[in-house]
Amino acid sequence: MIPPIVEDTIVYSSVLILLSLGLTLTYMTTKVPNFAHATISIVGSYVTLTVLVLSLISLAREALISQADSQSFYRLIKSFSFAPLHYALFMALGFLLGSLIGVAQYKLVLKPLSQRGANVVQLMIATIAVDMFLLSMLNIYADKLLEYVVSKANELSSIAGFKVNLGVQTRDFILYSYDYSKTLGTQRLVMIAPVMAADLLVALSFVLYRTKLGVALRASIENPSLASTLGVNVDKMYTLAWALSLGLAGLAGSLIPLKYLVNPSTGQLFVLSIFAASILGGLNSLAGAVIGGVLIACFEIPVFNYLSSHLGISSAYRTVIPLLAMALTLLFIPRGVAGLNWKKLFSRVRR
Amino acid sequence: MLKVENLNAGYGKLQVLHEVSLFFPERKISVVIGPNGSGKSTLLKTIFGLTKIYSGKIIFENNDITFLPPHKIASMGIAYLPQTNNVFENLTVEENLRMAGYNLSKEELEARLASSLEFFPQLKLYMKRKARQLSGGERQMLAIAMSLIRKPRLMMFDEPTAALAPKIAHQVLRSIVKLRDELGITIILVEQNARAALEIADKASLLVSGRVIFDGLPKDLLENPELGRMYLGVTSSQV
Numbered sequence: 015m016i017p018p019i020v021e022d023t024i025v026y027s028s029v030l031i032l033l034s035l036g037l038t039l040t041y042m043t044t045k046v047p048n049f050a051h052a053t054i055s056i057v058g059s060y061v062t063l064t065v066l067v068l069s070l071i072s073l074a075r076e077a078l079i080s081q082a083d084s085q086s087f088y089r090l091i092k093s094f095s096f097a098p099l100h101y102a103l104f105m106a107l108g109f110l111l112g113s114l115i116g117v118a119q120y121k122l123v124l125k126p127l128s129q130r131g132a133n134v135v136q137l138m139i140a141t142i143a144v145d146m147f148l149l150s151m152l153n154i155y156a157d158k159l160l161e162y163v164v165s166k167a168n169e170l171s172s173i174a175g176f177k178v179n180l181g182v183q184t185r186d187f188i189l190y191s192y193d194y195s196k197t198l199g200t201q202r203l204v205m206i207a208p209v210m211a212a213d214l215l216v217a218l219s220f221v222l223y224r225t226k227l228g229v230a231l232r233a234s235i236e237n238p239s240l241a242s243t244l245g246v247n248v249d250k251m252y253t254l255a256w257a258l259s260l261g262l263a264g265l266a267g268s269l270i271p272l273k274y275l276v277n278p279s280t281g282q283l284f285v286l287s288i289f290a291a292s293i294l295g296g297l298n299s300l301a302g303a304v305i306g307g308v309l310i311a312c313f314e315i316p317v318f319n320y321l322s323s324h325l326g327i328s329s330a331y332r333t334v335i336p337l338l339a340m341a342l343t344l345l346f347i348p349r350g351v352a353g354l355n356w357k358k359l360f361s362r363v364r365r
Numbered sequence: 366m367l368k369v370e371n372l373n374a375g376y377g378k379l380q381v382l383h384e385v386s387l388f389f390p391e392r393k394i395s396v397v398i399g400p401n402g403s404g405k406s407t408l409l410k411t412i413f414g415l416t417k418i419y420s421g422k423i424i425f426e427n428n429d430i431t432f433l434p435p436h437k438i439a440s441m442g443i444a445y446l447p448q449t450n451n452v453f454e455n456l457t458v459e460e461n462l463r464m465a466g467y468n469l470s471k472e473e474l475e476a477r478l479a480s481s482l483e484f485f486p487q488l489k490l491y492m493k494r495k496a497r498q499l500s501g502g503e504r505q506m507l508a509i510a511m512s513l514i515r516k517p518r519l520m521m522f523d524e525p526t527a528a529l530a531p532k533i534a535h536q537v538l539r540s541i542v543k544l545r546d547e548l549g550i551t552i553i554l555v556e557q558n559a560r561a562a563l564e565i566a567d568k569a570s571l572l573v574s575g576r577v578i579f580d581g582l583p584k585d586l587l588e589n590p591e592l593g594r595m596y597l598g599v600t601s602s603q604v
């Protein structure tokens with residue numbers, strides 16, 4: 015049995031790694047901190063909810079066609095849990111939708127603006143606008159999805175002859191119960207999140223360091239004009255980086271509702287931690303983003319837990335942790351953990 | 366080969382080139398000289414689509430390339446060795462060389478890699494090293510090796526000998542002559558070291574404050590008492 019606090023830390027750091035990795039990669043290409051990053055990942059959360067809704071509806075319909083009575087119907091609905099295919103489906107769709115939005119944000123907003131000579135501050139404000147736009151879209155979608163669920167439930171009720179309630183909410187939802195595994199004795203997410211994070215990290219480093227495309231992407235990040243004179247389509251490389259980064263965000267977001275309460279505005283909760291992780295990692299290093307993600311997760315969960323149980327600090331103050339981490343990093347190690355001279359540091363510690 | 370007509374270009378609102386018209390003949394070495402800040406680098410960058418063009422035309426082998434993006438220009442057979450930031454510091458020497466052959470097929474890249482390394486055998490020792498760990502001279506060698514990898518029809522060099530020891534600088538100029546004679550490549554060479562460059566040149570242009578003030582044979586530039594004294598550091602007794 016893994017203690018819950020360790021489970022928590024594992025899942026949270028896996029999600030943070032995927033998110034801060036993408037934020038760092040987009041920052042390295044366009045040099046703009048993308049404030050819409052977290053909300054785009056919440057789009058992935060709604061993908062998972064949609065997959066759940068559709069699965070529940072088709073399950074209910076099948077049950078009613080085979081003449082289930084009210085009791086066995088609700089037993090069946092309550093016992094529904096995600097199958098491997100569901101996980102594959104919502105992670106893949108989350109990735110796809112996230113990357114589509116990322117490409118649209120780069121191509122339709124950031125690139126045209128920077129071609130017209132917008133500076134970093136203006137671009138940054140544009141990403142806030144994208145965030146607000148997506149937030150409203152998610153709110154609209156949450157309403158529409160609820161309408162859909164209600165109308166389907168009514169339709170099913172008339173077939174069933176009793177009141178059908180699918181037990182789905184489109185705000186303040188958490189899908190914990192659909193992810194529980196009896197054999198594990200806990201959530202499957204505890205396995206899935208770290209395995210996904212690790213696999214994607216390996217895949218990403220393979221692409222970046224072992225393929226021609228990856229080398230061209232790194233070259234385009236370091237010196238775009240030189241890369242372009244060598245025949246690299248830098249714009250295509252940046253588009254790819256945005257697709258990849260927000261794909262990862264969408265994928266991470268598809269896992270979020272399995273453990274955390276989700277709302278259209280949940281991104282605003284995560285955005286602090288993601289930025290803290292990326293800044294702690296130095297904003298210019300993917301390895302740094304990974305280390306930053308793990309560190310922030312450890313500060314926010316076990317360290318904060320210790321503080322709150324021993325010093326009685328209210329859990330409401332948890333958001334202070336990423337803010338503090340950002341402030342301290344910018345004050346004392348502005349280039350993040352990736353910018354530290356580790357050799358020198360170690361030799362100083364040994365002495 | 367390459368023709369520049371009435372070119373006005375610069376950076377944002379800062380115009381650097383004024384009505385520049387020049388012709389670079391095929392299989393010849395054309396040298397562009399001029400004092401610091403006269404717009405020589407800007408001219409090369411403009412040909413490669415890296416600056417803002419206000420008006421004018423750039424024609425390469427009868428194709429109008431004036432507003433093409435750099436990667437398209439690269440694929441048409443033009444190579445360019447920038448004056449600064451001409452290697453990727455965070456990439457290894459090998460990755461740098463492979464990037465230089467980005468448009469080549471795999472077999473071609475391997476072959477060109479081998480032959481350009483023969484030119485600078487020292488680089489073979491550093492293949493896995495990051496370019497930022499190289500010395501200034503080694504870096505310039507890498508940059509030149511990179512520009513040699515592609516077999517372009519036109520090559521533009523921006524002060525390739527600036528950071529090099531005289532012996533190596535001479536070697537580099539010899540290799541540029543070899544590119545013309547053995548591979549038939551058309552060359553545009555921007556040089557501060559004007560005398561040595563003019564010795565190997567077929568054609569010379571003098572750029573001052575973004576304007577062409579001489580365009581003709583190197584011999585005529587060297588013998589022009591006024592221009593020679595002002596821009597080549599040649600005293601009249603030498604002429």
Ligand SMILES: Nc1ncnc2c1ncn2[C@@H]1O[C@H](COP(=O)(O)OP(=O)(O)O)[C@@H](O)[C@H]1O
Nearest residue numbers: 376379381399400401402403404405406407408
């Ligand atoms: N990236 C740039 N942005 C703005 N101005 C520039 C830039 N590069 C060069 N300049 C300006 O353009 C002018 C010409 O520079 P350059 O072409 O580098 O001259 P040269 O190569 O002949 O020494 C100079 O006044 C320089 O300050």
Ligand SMILES: [Mg+2]
Nearest residue numbers: 405406407448
């Ligand atoms: Mg120059």
